[in-house]
Amino acid sequence: MKTYLAKAAAGAKSVALDDMILTTALPTTAGSKMLDGYCSLFDATVVEKLQSAGYSVAGKLNVGEFGFDVIGESSYYGAVRNADGSYASAAALALDEGGIDAVVTVDINGAPRRSAAQSGKVFIKPTYGTVSRYGTVAVACSGETVGVMADCADSAKTVLGAIAGYDCKDGTMHAQSKIDAALRDAKPRKIAVLTGFDTDAEGQQKIEAFKAACEGAGITVEQADGTLLKSASTAWNILMCAELCNNVSRFDGIKYGYRSKDYTTIDELYTNSRTEAFGDELKAAILYGSDVLSTKNYMPVYDKALRVRRVMVEALNKLFEQYDAVVLPACSKMKYADIDVAPYAVYTENLYTAPASISGLPAVVCAGVQAVGKAFSDGMLLELAKTAEEGK
Amino acid sequence: MRYETVIGLEVHVELATESKIFCSCSAKFGGEQNDHVCPACCGMPGMLPIVNKHVVDLGMTAGMMLNCDINRTTTFDKKSYYYPDLPCSYQTTQLFSPVAVNGLVDIETSQGKRQIRIKQIHMEEDAGKLVHDDWSDTSLVDFNRTSVPLIEIVSQPDLHSAEEVIAYLERLRSLLRFARVSDCRMEQGSMRCDVNLSVRPEGSNVLGVRTEMKNMNSLSAIERAIEYETARHIDAIENGTEELVQETRRWDDLKGKSFSMRTKENAGDYRYFPDPNIMPVVIDDEWFDRIKATLPELPEVKKARYMTELGLGEYDAQQLCDSRALCDCFEQAYAVCGNAKEAANYLISDCMNMLNKAGLTADQLSINGESLGKLIKLVTEGTVSRPNAKKILAALFEQDIDPETYAKDNGFIVSNDTDLLKTVVKAVVASDPKTVADYKAGKEKVLMALFGRCMKELKGNCDPQTLREVLIEEVMNS
Numbered sequence: 001m002k003t004y005l006a007k008a009a010a011g012a013k014s015v016a017l018d019d020m021i022l023t024t025a026l027p028t029t030a031g032s033k034m035l036d037g038y039c040s041l042f043d044a045t046v047v048e049k050l051q052s053a054g055y056s057v058a059g060k061l062n063v064g065e066f067g068f069d070v071i072g073e074s075s076y077y078g079a080v081r082n083a084d085g086s087y088a089s090a091a092a093l094a095l096d097e098g099g100i101d102a103v104v105t106v107d108i109n110g111a112p113r114r115s116a117a118q119s120g121k122v123f124i125k126p127t128y129g130t131v132s133r134y135g136t137v138a139v140a141c142s143g144e145t146v147g148v149m150a151d152c153a154d155s156a157k158t159v160l161g162a163i164a165g166y167d168c169k170d171g172t173m174h175a176q177s178k179i180d181a182a183l184r185d186a187k188p189r190k191i192a193v194l195t196g197f198d199t200d201a202e203g204q205q206k207i208e209a210f211k212a213a214c215e216g217a218g219i220t221v222e223q224a225d226g227t228l229l230k231s232a233s234t235a236w237n238i239l240m241c242a243e244l245c246n247n248v249s250r251f252d253g254i255k256y257g258y259r260s261k262d263y264t265t266i267d268e269l270y271t272n273s274r275t276e277a278f279g280d281e282l283k284a285a286i287l288y289g290s291d292v293l294s295t296k297n298y299m300p301v302y303d304k305a306l307r308v309r310r311v312m313v314e315a316l317n318k319l320f321e322q323y324d325a326v327v328l329p330a331c332s333k334m335k336y337a338d339i340d341v342a343p344y345a346v347y348t349e350n351l352y353t354a355p356a357s358i359s360g361l362p363a364v365v366c367a368g369v370q371a372v373g374k375a376f377s378d379g380m381l382l383e384l385a386k387t388a389e390e391g392k
Numbered sequence: 393m394r395y396e397t398v399i400g401l402e403v404h405v406e407l408a409t410e411s412k413i414f415c416s417c418s419a420k421f422g423g424e425q426n427d428h429v430c431p432a433c434c435g436m437p438g439m440l441p442i443v444n445k446h447v448v449d450l451g452m453t454a455g456m457m458l459n460c461d462i463n464r465t466t467t468f469d470k471k472s473y474y475y476p477d478l479p480c481s482y483q484t485t486q487l488f489s490p491v492a493v494n495g496l497v498d499i500e501t502s503q504g505k506r507q508i509r510i511k512q513i514h515m516e517e518d519a520g521k522l523v524h525d526d527w528s529d530t531s532l533v534d535f536n537r538t539s540v541p542l543i544e545i546v547s548q549p550d551l552h553s554a555e556e557v558i559a560y561l562e563r564l565r566s567l568l569r570f571a572r573v574s575d576c577r578m579e580q581g582s583m584r585c586d587v588n589l590s591v592r593p594e595g596s597n598v599l600g601v602r603t604e605m606k607n608m609n610s611l612s613a614i615e616r617a618i619e620y621e622t623a624r625h626i627d628a629i630e631n632g633t634e635e636l637v638q639e640t641r642r643w644d645d646l647k648g649k650s651f652s653m654r655t656k657e658n659a660g661d662y663r664y665f666p667d668p669n670i671m672p673v674v675i676d677d678e679w680f681d682r683i684k685a686t687l688p689e690l691p692e693v694k695k696a697r698y699m700t701e702l703g704l705g706e707y708d709a710q711q712l713c714d715s716r717a718l719c720d721c722f723e724q725a726y727a728v729c730g731n732a733k734e735a736a737n738y739l740i741s742d743c744m745n746m747l748n749k750a751g752l753t754a755d756q757l758s759i760n761g762e763s764l765g766k767l768i769k770l771v772t773e774g775t776v777s778r779p780n781a782k783k784i785l786a787a788l789f790e791q792d793i794d795p796e797t798y799a800k801d802n803g804f805i806v807s808n809d810t811d812l813l814k815t816v817v818k819a820v821v822a823s824d825p826k827t828v829a830d831y832k833a834g835k836e837k838v839l840m841a842l843f844g845r846c847m848k849e850l851k852g853n854c855d856p857q858t859l860r861e862v863l864i865e866e867v868m869n870s
Contacts, residue, residue: 038437136438138669171669172669243665255435290663295661
């Protein structure tokens with residue numbers, strides 16, 4: 001098991017990066033044998049921004065293969081575990097180890113949110129289009145977001161401030177004025193806990209404690225029906241796998257990355273390279289993504305998922321007419337054993353994270369609980385996280 | 393039985409942009425292998441596409457030139473297939489909302505005038521090139537052409553003969569070159585054409601089995617390919633020589649035959665879907681109007697205007713209207729000198745000669761039309777003689793100079809000094825009594841010898857009419 005895949009000297013202000021973020025100084029593998037030892041020719045925009053804000057990069061952290069699994073278990077370099085044997089993310093362990101201010105990590109399918117919830121860290125998945133994705137290994141471009149995991153809300157906020165900002169190299173970014181507005185402080189006044197998202201007893205306790213902390217700080221806490229949002233998971237699985245299948249198709253053994261030694265024809269080169277270098281979870285996602293995009297399935301499956309995405313955004317925005325944020329668990333349980341990270345487990349475990357993934361809305365995890373806000377309410381969500389922290 | 397051939401064309405045209413469609417690499421033809429590449433166009437992880445606005449400008453221009461409706465919201469989609477010259481293993485193209493739809497193109501053949509319907513025009517990126525190295529028996533990939541912007545112009549199956557196809561392609565080429573969308577050079581691959589062809593009994597309204605043919609590199613190859621394929625289809629229908637299947641075929645121009653590449657059953661599923669990294673391109677009124685305002689006058693409208701308003705002959709007007717560069721230069725020169733006939737002559741004969749010698753096409757003419765106009769003015773006002781004007785034009789062809797300054801600096805200004813003229817003429821006449829005697833004896837042609845020698849002495853800088861008069865007077869008086 002490896003936490004740091006590559007370590008550099010930590011400076012006074014330093015962050016670690018997950019291995020989806022491209023750096024010239026250290027290899028970037030995306031947790032895959034396909035990119036074992038791959039060195040990028042350029043730094044990701046977030047790396048440039050961190051450096052110009054005075055941060056040094058302490059190292060690169062293990063991630064699940066292409067970052068879309070439950071918590072990182074599918075990495076080619078091995079899964080990362082807690083002392084008690086349960087599964088952990090390298091990001092959380094690196095923070096525990098100390099010496100870094102935060103971990104900058106890409107939220108593709110909720111893994112950093114689940115990890116933060118279970119390890120008691122704070123994680124902010126900012127509004128889609130406020131942090132540049134240029135230089136992150138693309139998996140599910142329509143929803144993945146570069147976020148920040150830290151020990152407390154203030155640290156997360158400081159590092160988010162360093163990486164957020166307009167970048168002309170990412171065509172999906174918002175204008176700087178909107179990004180500035182997203183980072184502005186705002187006090188949450190009224191929130192709702194969503195029904196329909198069950199979790200284990202420990203998770204339920206966290207929700208109760210979160211409610212109590214908010215009420216203690218004068219925030220009104222109500223309950224709202226979240227049943228409709230449970231459809232986000234299936235729709236996101238379709239969209240994510242479709243985009244993943246397309247995005248990883250560039251890893252063909254021709255230009256860089258792993259190439260099988262065993263081939264005579266071009267088709268064998270492709271097939272054997274990908275067969276030998278890709279893990280089972282990734283292969284299943286490629287097959288699923290390929291199938292949903294087939295001519296036969298495009299309209300009944302893929303296009304329908306696009307329409308469900310719109311319904312999800314509308315449903316969430318309707319809630320935000322009444323509430324500043326909605327609260328729900330980030331995962332089904334507070335510790336993952338082998339059974340919880342079994343093949344395909346991620347497609348149901350992302351029930352809790354998919355609403356924010358598919359809608360591009362900001363989400364914060366703090367004190368084991370997830371809060372989702374309307375677009376550009378990132379600053380408000382971090383305030384909410386701070387409230388929960390103080391009430392702990 | 394008589395048969396009708398039904399043809400639809402897919403024409404790919406490389407756009408005349410400086411940079412590629414999604415990155416800032418040069419889109420120029422040629423260059424050292426893999427010189428024009430960056431992480432984006434060779435498919436490195438972490439790259440994101442940013443749409444080159446000029447590509448959309450040219451896509452809209454092409455759409456307007458071909459009388460299409462412009463989709464005010466146009467989107468890009470990904471088309472997946474594996475091939476080593478396609479670095480991302482997907483091509484970014486347009487399926488769901490192409491830039492232009494429902495167009496019409498007028499063509500004229502020996503059968504008369506017709507209109508061909510355009511189904512759509514979409515923007516997309518080109519693929520790279522495989523270079524096979526026979527020495528090591530390996531294939532290498534050159535990504536210079538990867539992501540060079542293209543438009544694909546898809547016609548409805550409205551064409552019925554090779555003649556119509558050629559007329560249609562020539563019309564497209566003329567319109568697109570005129571609008572500076574592309575240089576449309578088939579031999580360099582900046583215009584490529586796939587032919588979808590089927591055959592049916594005349595009068596039938598059911599389409600026959602369709603085949604798609606690729607790899608025709610010239611208009612004449614397209615003509616041969618259509619004739620071959622039509623005959624093959626009819627032969628198959630009448631004589632049962634083979635079973636026609638829907639397939640893609642490769643034209644081999646040396647063998648004069650088409651060969652099956654892949655059948656419909658073997659065709660891949662391209663798994664198109666909208667590219668989430670490229671936001672829909674919204675064309676507002678301001679943008680639409682700006683492109684509309686840049687559209688050139690159609691070549692045939694120009695030609696008619698040159699003939700009726702400027703009094704050019706049909707041949708001259710046609711010559712000019714074959715090239716937008718000639719037309720632009722002509723119009724600028726005319727605006728300065730006000731003499732259409734002279735401007736046309738200088739362009740069609742002198743400039744075209746210089747272009748041919750330099751191995752350039754008319755579209756590559758880079759003479760400043762205003763300077764040409766000034767030169768013509770100097771000639772028609774008698775300030776510069778015609779032979780000297782040619783020298784100035786040659787200099788103008790090399791770089792933009794002010795003709796008058798150049799004429800002064802090089803002693804090309806016609807002299808009004810009649811004393812000098814008379815002195816020279818006297819000397820010449822005195823030096824050659826034999827020729828003078830011949831002339832007096834009625835051999836009028838010999839005067840040209842004396843005229844030429846005077847002209848040479850005067851370095852061409854005199855009014856020929858005055859010289860002639862003075863010369864005759866001097867000869868007769870001697």
